[in-house]
Amino acid sequence: MTPSSAEIIQAIEAVEPYMIRTLSDFVAAESPSGAEEPAARFLESALAELDLDTERIMLNNDQLKDLPLFACPYAPDNGRYNLLARHMPPNPTGRSVLFNGHLDVVPTGPASMWTHPPFSPIVLDGWLYGRGSGDMKAGIVCAMAAYKALRDMGLQPAGTVGFNAVLNEEDGGNGTLSTLHALKNAIAKARLTDFEATIIPEPFAETMLSGQVGVFWMFIELTGRPAHVAYMNTGVNPIEAGIAVMAALKEIEAEWNRPENRHPLFKDAAHPINFNLGRIEGGEWNSSVPCTCTLGTRISFYPDMAPAEAQRIVSECVHATVKRLNSSLSVNIRYEGQFAPGCDFDLDAPAMRTLALAHKKITGKEPEQLACTATTDARHFRLMTDMPVTCYGPEARNIHGIDESVSLASMQRVAATMMQFMVDWCGVAPASQR
Ligand SMILES: [Zn+2]
Structure with a gap:
């Protein structure tokens, strides 16, 4: 009954039209952070097509606010929800995965x-854009296609398989x-004990995530003194101050990137620590010294540094720089949005070894490991549960950029690896037992 790797690859080839169609519709369901519902609704129907039992987990930041990993919300709750779908075999004999x-x-x-318009997906030369x-x-x-392909063979995983879209x-x-709060506190139908391992298919080109930096967002609000430019020297310019503040922060970034200051996981990374000025707001008039300037920054730091310590170092730098520039400048620092400690992941755990072996059976090669210079939700599983977790997903281009796209060939390999993982980790049973 257990399909061979060759049969798995063939079964995944057969679901390629399903994958392209599903991904296209999913991309077309616009879902900016804070307004994800169109994608949630689409996915709910796609999960129902696979006969999965799906529940909604409502976001309630009030219930979460005392948890150590809580991030000060950047968008209101607004009735938003996660989805958690489960395949539950009638007589589970195998291990489970989320x-x-x-x-x-x-x-x-x-x-x-x-x-091409960003929400009108198009396939060109083996890449799907959007x-x-x-x-x-x-x-x-990829995860849904792996499950579907197994069912199309008349089989089903012999253990619980969960799909959690957040x-x-x-x-x-x-x-x-x-999700984790709901699983731990009997708020959801599902329980944390339903799952023994987690895979997050972030687009890291078929590598397995071994660690990730810590990240927070810091908003620096500078207030100066407005004046007519004819008498510019009587004013204090907070935008120009912001440029100086950013230059000072970049000195810390350079310091942390020096080879001797690196965390061992990141010793080979090109530029592990990135302080990004992602947004800037301020000023009213070209011929007026502006009143205010707000810098929206993203700061990262190594897994062995606590977020509070990183915040202390960068905020001291901001305050010292502002003080040096002009005593009548004022500054307020706000932390909102990302707030994530860094961490490493145990890739020697049995589930992770099984995933690495599944990748090898499908591609013929050991997967490379990746220490990521961004954060991922893997931290929640690593820091709040005993479950092994990693990221493993397809190759993509220009994520967060223009003309983002994903490789269809890589999606095939990832879906086949996931199917192989389900076969090896969860085991299989005839679908008729359902
Ligand atoms: Zn992502």
Whole structure:
């Protein structure tokens, strides 16, 4: 009854039209962080087509706010919800797995910069284009396709398989936090004990995640003194101060990137620590010294540094710089959105070894390991549960950029690896037992 790797690859080839169609519709269901519902609704129907029992887990930040991994919300609850679907064999004999992926996508930037409209998916030369195609709707589709292909063979996993689609990954992670809180506290029908391992198919080109940096968002609000430019020297310019503040922060970034200061997991990374000025707001008039300036920054740090310590170091730098520039400048620092400790992952756990072996059976090669210079929701599983977790997903291009796309060939390999994993880890039973 157990399918061979060759049969698995063939079964996944047969579901390629399903994968393209499902991913296209999923991408077209626009789901910016804070307004993910169109994608949640689409996915709910796609999961129902696979006969999965799906429940909604409502986001309730009030219930989450005292948890250590809680991120100060950047968007209101607004009736938003995660989905948690489960395949439960009638007589489970195998081990279980949870696939977790985020529904939300980042802003597109000007649509005019895209070759094709970002929410009108198109396949060209083996790549499917659209915002969210790679990050990370394709990965979710790979997991569903693996399950579908197994069913199409008249089989089913012999253990529980969960599909958890979450909101708010890109701006804080309270979506996955909400799932784990619900699983632990009997708020959901499902329980944490239903699952023995988690795979998050983020678009990391078929590598297995071995660690990730910590990340937080920091908003720096500077207030100066406005004046007519004719008497500019009587004013204090907070935008120009913001440029100086950012330059000072970049010195810390350079310091942390120096080879001797690196965490061992990141010793070979090109530029592990990235302080990004992602947004800037301020000013009223070209001929007026502005009143205010707000810098929206993203700061990262190594797994062995506590977030509070990183916040202390960068905020001291901001305050010292502002003080040095002009005593009549004022500054307020706000932490909102991302708040994530860094961590490493145990890839020697049996489930992770099984995944690595599944990848080898499908591709003929050991998977490479990746220490990620961004954060992922894997941290919640690593820091809040005993479950082994990693990220493993397809190859994508230009995520968070223009003309984002995902490789269909890579999706095939990832879906086949996931199917192989289900076969090896969960075992299989005839589908008729359902
Ligand atoms: Zn992602």
